[in-house]
Amino acid sequence: MISDVGVAAAPGSSSAGLGVGAVGAAVEAVAGVAAMQEEVGIRREGPEPDPDEPPKKRVKMPEGESGKLEERLYSVLCCTVCLDLPKASVYQCTNGHLMCAGCFIHLLADSRLKEEQATCPNCRCEISKNLCCRNLAVEKAVSELPTECTFCLKQFPRSSLERHQKEECQDRVTQCKYKRIGCPWQGPFHELPAHESECSHPTKTGTELMGILGEMDQNHRRDMQLYNSIFSLLCYEKIGFTEVQFRPYRTDDFITRLYYETPRFTVLNQTWVLKARVNDSERNPNLSCKRTLSFQLILKSKVNSALECSFLLLKGPYDDVRIKPVIHHHSFSNDANETDYVPLPISDSVECNKLLAAKNINLRLFIFQVQK
Template sequence: MDEAVGRREGYDEAVLPAPAVIEPDEQPLMKRSRPSGADSDLMSLVDRLSSVLCCTVCLDLPKEAVFQCSNGHLMCAGCFVHLLADARLKEDQATCPNCRCEISRSLCFRSLAVEKAVSELPTTCGYCQQNFPRACLSLHQHEHCHNRPTRCRYWRIGCRWEGPFHEVPTHETTCVHPHKPGGDLMGVLADVDAQHHQEVSPFQDIMQLLSLEKIGYTEVQFRSCRTDDFITRLYYETLRFTVLNHTWVLKARVNDSEQNPNLSSERTLSFQLLMRSKLPAAMDCAFLLLRAPYEDVPLHPVVYRHTFSGESTESPYLPLPITDSIECNRLLAANNFSVRLFLFQVTK
């Protein structure tokens, strides 16, 4: 029996072929080990894509809309309107910084494919250092990140603690502000009331003005013009319009007529209301400018006042209530822009 088994084993050893040795390059794909440099290769690919998809002006990945010239060079929305605004201030034709072809709102168009590609590129959360697609980063940082900066819920009564979101429950269980006596909280509540009053005061003024008897409004368009000086300056002016049975004109200027506003990084617009009718008596007026329909630059509701008379037919130059220089560039990039003017005659 043992001899038979031995002969059987010997037969097997003699007849069965030796197992084939599979070279590493011939191994099935599902069994192949992951290369050690996979992460670095991925990061290299992301870096190469970022260099291809970046804005040709600021050399950064766009955070919003992407425009391209007729030759395909990319510009983020901020740099695009900045180039158009600079050209408007210098009375020149805007050109692509790469190929020098002409650019304008009609000659350039948005590159939706680039915008979608950029939104899928990974980026690192500044709070938890995890990687997310750019399209998901804002939602993660505002709602899901456990390390996002958060205030104590008792900040309205004076708590100044700020820390990561995951530490909020621990802090709030030991926060002393909810246990303070009412007398200690009166100063904080007074500051809260003052801030609230400052925020709602413009709207209260507007509501009171809307109850006046003589109210008028119209939509006007600012058109770009040039001064007659040796060094011309850009300004804006509307056509004459009639409100409250009087003729008016609106003017606007850049950086209060600074000699070279194209060299300034901070840009502002200020406007002036002028009366073109003859006044038999002084006229107290309140007025405000709001965004016109189909315009994309918002204006804050700010009420201005001026007394017009035969000796004072022009209001002083007043700041156009826009947010920042970026919004100013968006207005300058357009040849014309419209606003809605509300005019109130204040009776004493």
């Protein structure tokens, strides 16, 4: 049952029971804070104002009380897990308790690893992507609260902080324009013109510059080699691809472990299966902050001769997971019908938690048959 929490609650009050009434009050309070910054010094006189009056008729609060009001808003709008103000999306359970996107995904991933139903850490009601929804009003209210720039330490609304730190702040960290030829300098933006006027890299000899550019070319060649390999595979006569869906299962061992497996699918007139595991079947992956997924491709059909293939996994057409393509090779036969487990090339543990939090993992598999 959703209970309304007033903005004027005690400073130590939590965000439990945040409902529609509390969100509306929070938004009004944020608007009041902005107005107070414009008209500081107006004191409250006479009886308390009617809360049903329009905001323009309300008497402004003194500056000393505005700080306390901001503190109360922080306690009301913070995430119930990390106790910090959300930086992006805000989710709420069926009782209205707030969770930032990172904590919400982490709770769902942990429940998947421990084979438990995810619950709200505040009221213990069940949570899932279907049961929880975004709270757009709280997201907007949080975006208007002031926060401190990490470079110049000035206060800005959260909605404009990113633009300020990237484009406007004179103390933001920047790099020399001669970084392309090896200058390692980085410092405050306001010191950049003075540094560039005295930078020694434009005066380096051609021999020195050739050594620096050689290292940069080597990194570029590695990237180009990958893309050229993919383009070469696209020239093969026999190419197949399909969308695959990894479904979570548990082993039948005494200590059960989480693994993923796809239904059988047909590519290149052969039957295949993909399997995946978490942290290489670590005993308790839920206790680790670093999480990875690895997978193997299994040929289920019987073949008369060796089937040499290249394959790679990419994200599905409706997924937002970031995967860097890696090409793998294997010669399949009746005696060697399984590849070794290879890492799923996701960028970090945050991306892995996104996959674990989902009901199923949807990816796209490409298989290229090497012609002899």
